[in-house]
Amino acid sequence: MPEIGLNHFLIVSALLFSAGIGVVISRKNAIAVLCGVELILNAAALNFVAFNRYSTPDARLDGQIFTIFIIILAAAEAAVALAILLNLFQQTNTVDVDEADTMKE
Amino acid sequence: MGNDFSQTQDLISRGLAGFIPELVLSALVCVLLLADLFIRGVKPRTTAWIATIGLVLAGATLWPRLAASGEIFGWMQGGTQQGLLVTDRFAWFFQMFCLATALATLPMALDHAAFRARRMGEYHALVVAATLGMFMMAGAVNLLIAWLGIEFASMASYLATAFDKRDRRGSEGGIKYVIYGSVASGVMLYGLSLIYGMTGSLHYGAIAQQLQVSGASDLGLMTAALLVFGGFAYKMAAFPMHFWCPDVYEGAPTPFTAYLSVASKAAGFAVFVRFIAAFTTGEGPSFVAFGSVPFDASFGWPTLIAAAAALSMTVGNLAALWQTNVKRMLAWSSVAQAGYLLMAVAVYAAGRGRPSGGDLGPLIFYFIAYFFMNLGAFHVVTVIASRTGAQHVEDFNGLGRRAPWMAFGLTVCLLSLLGVPPTGGFTGKLQLLQTAVENHLVWLAVLAGINTAISAFYYFKLIRCMYLHENQAGLVTTGTTNAVLLALLVLPVLVLGLAFSPFIELSRSFGF
Numbered sequence: 001m002p003e004i005g006l007n008h009f010l011i012v013s014a015l016l017f018s019a020g021i022g023v024v025i026s027r028k029n030a031i032a033v034l035c036g037v038e039l040i041l042n043a044a045a046l047n048f049v050a051f052n053r054y055s056t057p058d059a060r061l062d063g064q065i066f067t068i069f070i071i072i073l074a075a076a077e078a079a080v081a082l083a084i085l086l087n088l089f090q091q092t093n094t095v096d097v098d099e100a101d102t103m104k105e
Numbered sequence: 106m107g108n109d110f111s112q113t114q115d116l117i118s119r120g121l122a123g124f125i126p127e128l129v130l131s132a133l134v135c136v137l138l139l140a141d142l143f144i145r146g147v148k149p150r151t152t153a154w155i156a157t158i159g160l161v162l163a164g165a166t167l168w169p170r171l172a173a174s175g176e177i178f179g180w181m182q183g184g185t186q187q188g189l190l191v192t193d194r195f196a197w198f199f200q201m202f203c204l205a206t207a208l209a210t211l212p213m214a215l216d217h218a219a220f221r222a223r224r225m226g227e228y229h230a231l232v233v234a235a236t237l238g239m240f241m242m243a244g245a246v247n248l249l250i251a252w253l254g255i256e257f258a259s260m261a262s263y264l265a266t267a268f269d270k271r272d273r274r275g276s277e278g279g280i281k282y283v284i285y286g287s288v289a290s291g292v293m294l295y296g297l298s299l300i301y302g303m304t305g306s307l308h309y310g311a312i313a314q315q316l317q318v319s320g321a322s323d324l325g326l327m328t329a330a331l332l333v334f335g336g337f338a339y340k341m342a343a344f345p346m347h348f349w350c351p352d353v354y355e356g357a358p359t360p361f362t363a364y365l366s367v368a369s370k371a372a373g374f375a376v377f378v379r380f381i382a383a384f385t386t387g388e389g390p391s392f393v394a395f396g397s398v399p400f401d402a403s404f405g406w407p408t409l410i411a412a413a414a415a416l417s418m419t420v421g422n423l424a425a426l427w428q429t430n431v432k433r434m435l436a437w438s439s440v441a442q443a444g445y446l447l448m449a450v451a452v453y454a455a456g457r458g459r460p461s462g463g464d465l466g467p468l469i470f471y472f473i474a475y476f477f478m479n480l481g482a483f484h485v486v487t488v489i490a491s492r493t494g495a496q497h498v499e500d501f502n503g504l505g506r507r508a509p510w511m512a513f514g515l516t517v518c519l520l521s522l523l524g525v526p527p528t529g530g531f532t533g534k535l536q537l538l539q540t541a542v543e544n545h546l547v548w549l550a551v552l553a554g555i556n557t558a559i560s561a562f563y564y565f566k567l568i569r570c571m572y573l574h575e576n577q578a579g580l581v582t583t584g585t586t587n588a589v590l591l592a593l594l595v596l597p598v599l600v601l602g603l604a605f606s607p608f609i610e611l612s613r614s615f616g617f
Contacts, residue, residue, distance in 0.1 A: 040291035047298035
């Protein structure tokens with residue numbers, strides 16, 4: 001049983017990132033797309049924490065602090081996106097991003 | 106412990122002293138929101154005046170920073186100072202630029218039909234908040250602050266795009282903006298985390314040092330660079346992240362579209378140029394880590410940026426040809442303009458390390474011209490649209506007779522966007538082409554020339570409608586404020602085209 005190291009974290013985060021991209025590309029429901037974005041953000045946050053723990057020799061906490069900001073920003077972004085989405089839903093009765101196409105020429 | 110505390114206190118108080126314009130803007134956001142909430146029946150004009158006074162105050166406190174240089178909120182690390190934000194002439198220029206854009210779009214917002222009889226404090230607060238985010242983008246020398254600045258500006262922009270809640274197109278534009286935007290920023294963030302992992306630092310100076318000392322794995326850095334470039338391209342509205350542009354520009358309230366197309370693009374370029382400066386060392390034309398085999402030694406940031414520039418201008422101009430909606434046409438035109446501007450960044454990245462290279466003058470000059478010509482064009486579109494409901498190119502038929510001065514102003518701005526003498530756009534584009542040729546990017550300069558010819562079709566389509574097509578509709582009255590603003594925006598376009606030498610010198614002095 002090998003000890004858990006940086007690579008394990010990086011593999012998990014790469015998987016999370018790929019899953020997030022997959023969701024963003026394949027789903028048409030705006031809320032599902034936002035969930036995909038959360039996965040991408042969490043993948044990056046995991047990277048920051050892991051890199052801070054394993055590859056910065058001195059005791060600085062840059063990566064950890066960055067992660068706190070990512071968590072805050074993710075919440076704020078979700079709030080903004082859902083507010084706009086709610087407004088669109090009241091007008092069109094759908095959260096399908098493909099339906100938002102009245103401007104195509 | 107006590108010593109540490111007093112040091113930190115000292116650090117923060119010194120940092121805050123250099124942070125006054127940003128504090129003024131933060132206070133202005135709060136004041137605007139509170140005025141909207143607590144003053145019963147507050148008029149749009151009142152909140153616009155509050156915003157004007159606040160922005161002018163921020164500009165006055167920003168002015169002394171022209172002479173300042175150095176990083177603020179910094180600490181000593183390994184013998185070098187590492188800060189979060191930098192105050193220098195380059196940051197000063199772009200901060201003043203965004204502030205001026207916010208000021209210039211205020212009268213447009215007052216004039217916008219859909220905004221009448223609405224509480225406008227919230228809208229102004231959003232614009233000021235976006236400007237605050239752009240201040241951070243222009244001064245960021247730390248990956249965290251760069252990303253936070255981008256997010257701050259984006260989030261205020263998402264809300265302002267969807268501000269008119271009764272307008273379905275506004276909501277559609279808003280949801281597209283927020284979804285594409287959050288994906289782009291997430292992808293960029295993943296790239297930033299890889300850069301942090303490979304260099305162990307968030308500070309640009311430290312990253313540059315680390316890359317020079319050790320290098321890093323080619324493949325890793327290339328992946329990170331591509332991911333990060335996606336995020337920056339989104340803010341610059343450049344290929345490959347340009348597709349949000351037409352829908353958002355069409356859906357957003359026109360005054361905000363004007364703000365977005367000028368300030369947001371400028372801040373995107375500012376944050377990108379600073380980032381690039383850290384990643385291109387003084388050694389040669391290519392990105393440090395790409396220099397060795399297995400990749401062609403000529404591949405690197407300059408090549409990447411030049412390719413993005415070429416595709417931006419070509420895609421933008423070709424798509425603009427088919428547009429019948431004026432705002433969409435100007436949106437694609439702004440994608441093409443991002444391509445021309447990226448040309449200057451490619452030259453800058455390629456020229457770092459050469460004695461004559463690293464000159465940001467052409468970029469800055471083109472931005473000065475772009476400020477006037479693009480805002481001028483959007484100003485006329487706002488004024489005409491709020492009086493006649495015009496959206497399509499045919500709605501501008503006969504405008505040369507119905508509103509002669511507005512039509513004249515729009516014509517000058519379009520000719521400048523096209524790059525015809527004697528306008529600022531011509532001088533700016535000439536400089537861009539000249540520096541591209543001097544720096545062995547002849548193919549890019551030729552492509553830009555071909556693109557200029559293509560863009561003539563759609564710019565002239567609008568001009569032809571205004572002067573050659575008849576329309577029996579009556580005269581359009583425009584009001585004094587609008588006429589004054591038009592003159593303030595159009596005259597500099599001509600001045601920059603006729604008496605350009607002092608401005609070329611001036612713009613050269615804003616590089617770093």
